[in-house]
Amino acid sequence: MAAQKKTPSTGAPGEGEGTATPLHVAVVMDGNGRWAKQRGLPRSLGHRAGVDALKRTVSAAAELNVRWLTVFGFSTENWSRPAAEVAELMALPKRYFESDIARLEREGVRVRVIGRREGLSDELVKIIEGAQARTAHNDRFFLNIAFNYGGQADIADAARRFAEEVAAGRAKPSDLNEQLFARQLATADSPPPDVIIRPSGEQRLSNFLLWEAAYAELVFQDVLWPDYGAEHLKAALQTFAARDRRYGAVVADDVLAAG
Numbered sequence: 001m002a003a004q005k006k007t008p009s010t011g012a013p014g015e016g017e018g019t020a021t022p023l024h025v026a027v028v029m030d031g032n033g034r035w036a037k038q039r040g041l042p043r044s045l046g047h048r049a050g051v052d053a054l055k056r057t058v059s060a061a062a063e064l065n066v067r068w069l070t071v072f073g074f075s076t077e078n079w080s081r082p083a084a085e086v087a088e089l090m091a092l093p094k095r096y097f098e099s100d101i102a103r104l105e106r107e108g109v110r111v112r113v114i115g116r117r118e119g120l121s122d123e124l125v126k127i128i129e130g131a132q133a134r135t136a137h138n139d140r141f142f143l144n145i146a147f148n149y150g151g152q153a154d155i156a157d158a159a160r161r162f163a164e165e166v167a168a169g170r171a172k173p174s175d176l177n178e179q180l181f182a183r184q185l186a187t188a189d190s191p192p193p194d195v196i197i198r199p200s201g202e203q204r205l206s207n208f209l210l211w212e213a214a215y216a217e218l219v220f221q222d223v224l225w226p227d228y229g230a231e232h233l234k235a236a237l238q239t240f241a242a243r244d245r246r247y248g249a250v251v252a253d254d255v256l257a258a259g
């Protein structure tokens with residue numbers, strides 16, 4: 001499959017519009033703790049089962065002709081969890097890449113880990129950089145893992161980078177518009193998400209892709225993330241396909257009716 005060259009977008013009309021299959025799906029992988037609790041297991045085992053659900057979802061997304069998948073693995077707010085749980089969450093990328101990076105590389109998946117590197121161990125940063133480098137030539141499917149990521153932090157970082165460009169004399173304040181700003185975000189290389197899915201019954205974004213979510217459809221599902229599989233993704237995409245995306249405009253029939 002050829003690469004689709006995308007410029008960063010503000011989520012405005014255009015990309016993904018009019019297609020029943022979303023180009024870019026984003027998922028808040030929520031419910032690991034509750035899944036473990038229901039089974040009398042430690043939360044760590046819920047997170048490990050969450051890695052298995054991620055593997056199933058990557059395969060299912062590619063199978064359903066999605067091209068971009070962005071998943072929320074660790075938020076800038078998750079540092080406030082107990083140290084033992086943070087340590088378990090920090091171990092997940094290593095666990096995932098050790099078992100799956102060869103297959104991801106072989107199957108044409110390009111992996112990117114978006115989020116702040118500060119706070120991550122040198123070993124983890126090396127593992128992340130290795131996984132990214134190993135799959136950098138791929139363009140069949142794009143997997144973004146948001147890790148130590150927060151939408152507000154990313155917007156603040158983007159604003160700081162633009163301010164630094166201005167301070168260095170490489171840009172003027174009047175240059176700034178939505179497109180230029182989006183180029184400073186961690187998601188600059190991806191189209192905006194068409195749909196953001198949150199399983200587990202919670203109905204909020206929790207600081208995920210705040211800028212990019214401008215015109216994303218939101219789909220909430222009553223399944224805990226470790227139980228998530230192809231059938232749940234398929235159901236979410238069917239819900240998406242039935243939505244009427246207007247991007248702030250009106251549909252043609254209504255224009256005629258307004259006459």
Ligand code: FPP
Pocket residue numbers: 029030031032033034035047050051054072073074075078089092093096145147225
């Ligand atoms: C939120 O559920 C989930 C997380 C904080 C971690 C999500 C991570 C994974 C599913 C695996 C990620 C894999 C990689 C490779 C990074 P929760 O624990 O808050 O669940 P709860 O709301 O039921 O307590």
